[in-house]
Amino acid sequence: MxxxxxxxxxxxxxxxxxxxxxxxxxxxxxxxxxxxxxxxxxxxxxxxxxxxxxxxxxxxxxxxxxxxxxxxxxxxxxxxxxxxxxxxxxxxxxxxxxxxxxxxxxxxxxxxxxxxxxxxxxxxxxxxxxxVHNPRTQKMKEYLSDPELFGQLKTVHSCFSFAGDEDFLKNDIRVKPGLDGLGALGDAGWYTIRATLLANNYELPKSVTALPGPILNEAGVILSCSAFLHWEDGRTATISCSFLANLTMDITAVGTKGTLHVHDFIIPFQETEASFSTSTKAWFNEGVTGWVNKPSEHKIMTELPQxxxxxxxxxxxxxxxxxxxxxxxxxxPSISRKTQLVIDAVKESIGKNFEPIDLSGR
Known part of the structure; x- marks a missing residue:
């Protein structure tokens, strides 16, 4: 053929x-x-x-x-x-x-x-x-869905920040209301929201609440913000995104039995390999001076860049x-739409003095 x-x-x-x-x-x-x-x-x-x-x-x-x-x-x-x-x-x-x-x-x-x-x-x-197309992501999903190693998801914390220089903060399209008017929320925040949804099997939160302290430029474009997400069964998440802080790309997902950490989830430190660490049934040693079941690192090689x-x-x-x-x-398109819905809700919450925005039925 x-x-x-x-x-x-x-x-x-x-x-x-x-x-x-x-x-x-x-x-x-x-x-x-x-x-x-x-x-x-x-x-x-x-x-x-x-x-x-x-x-x-x-x-x-x-x-x-x-x-x-x-x-x-x-x-x-x-x-x-x-x-x-x-x-x-x-x-x-x-x-x-x-x-x-x-x-x-x-x-x-x-x-x-x-x-x-x-x-x-x-x-x-x-x-x-x-x-999300990096082979590492599939391995992370397998860990998160393992009832013995990870258990049930309780909370996710995700952060993406980078420190834009003076030229970026003045001239980049991501700080211009008529071009990419969603600013850091639409750019960096998109990734943190996608990570959070992925960990939650793409189930939308019940409510989204922007946290106080967002930073906007003179044109009203978001340069830095954070938000709290809450699900019906008590799962929670925080997302943080910024053009004003050092380069950081973290996911921490905590379950009843395990924890997942990733420190370069958007662009891996190296193009051909990517790793994440997991810690399952961790506890203190007898003298409470150290950990038992220390985290293990998982390295995934990839021939093609993500x-x-x-x-x-x-x-x-x-x-x-x-x-x-x-x-x-x-x-x-369904996961794009869910990510966009959460972006909209964070923006709406900022505009409504940090009120929770209900996403049920959207």
Whole structure:
């Protein structure tokens, strides 16, 4: 049987993150970069040259032109969040599958318009949260669902911060209300919320309460905030995100029998290996001067970087639809929507003087 041809991906916009994903498309065995678009052909051409695009890749001087390209199966969309709803809906209507950067929209109402366009056109959509595709994540999930080693989940604490320099805090699109107006909450907070939902088997919390002390810039964009999440059965979580504190990417998940720690969950310290530590049935020694059952470290090697694993999975799903008439996998848009719902709730709670926001029925 002849090997299926790789999924042809067009890159809609030349944002910085598109460099990393372009490399990932090159590395994924079942995908290829077939085109790139910018608002000027010169910029698109320079981007293609700088990122080693194949000579066959088409250069488009407008986004519309790429949407109309018949030699493109899917689009990677790294545009500012405020532009997602317009271009994702238009792309879906043109039959292009979507790998959409996070946050997926400015709010869940916008994302629901994107989902509706995808559903009515048989389009696969996946957001660009790379770390969930790292082989380590699957191993972490296996530990968290083990009744003997971990028990029942009680609480999750997740933090993602990095210290943006003066130029970042003044000029980056993530601090501009008209571009990525969700700020640190939409960028760094997205990851902490996804980690929390993953640990809770993607069950939405009953309520979300922003914690006092968020820091906003003069334009009202969040630079730093934290929130408390609460589930019906008493499970809890805290998330913390910031553009103003040292680089930290932590998850701590505590169960009745075990604890999971990860210190580099978004971008591993090294590209080809990733680790996490677990501690099961830990207690004190007899003199209460140390621990019994010390934590153990689990190291997982990966041949492909996590972003290439993401592209590979996205291309696999698109291939199933294109070559075998499969239905799009609804799991990916469902977890994007839940992550966005929690983002919206944190923002709403900040605006309502830190009131709890009830998520039941949303």
């Amino acid at each position: 002849a090997a299926e041809s790789p999924i042809r991906i067009g890159v809609l916009g030349c944002a910085e993150i598109a460099r990393k994903v372009s490399r990932a498309i090159h590395l994924a065995p079942n995908a290829t970069v077939s085109a790139v678009a910018s608002r000027s052909a010169e910029k698109a051409k320079a981007f293609a040259a700088a990122n080693g695009y194949p000579p066959t890749a088409k250069i488009h001087g407008s986004y519309e032109s790429l949407l109309n390209d018949p030699d493109v199966d899917a689009l990677y969309v790294p545009l500012p969040t405020s532009l997602h709803v317009e271009w994702a809906v238009r792309a879906a209507e043109k039959g292009k599958h979507l790998l959409l950067e996070k946050p997926v929209a400015m709010n869940v109402a916008e994302f629901d318009k994107i989902i509706a366009a995808c559903e009515s056109n048989g389009i696969q959509i996946m957001d660009g949260t790379m770390w 972003e290439a694993c993401m592209v590979r999975e996205f291309a696999r799903l698109v291939g199933e639809i294109k070559n075998r008439g499969a239905k799009p996998d609804g799991f990916w």
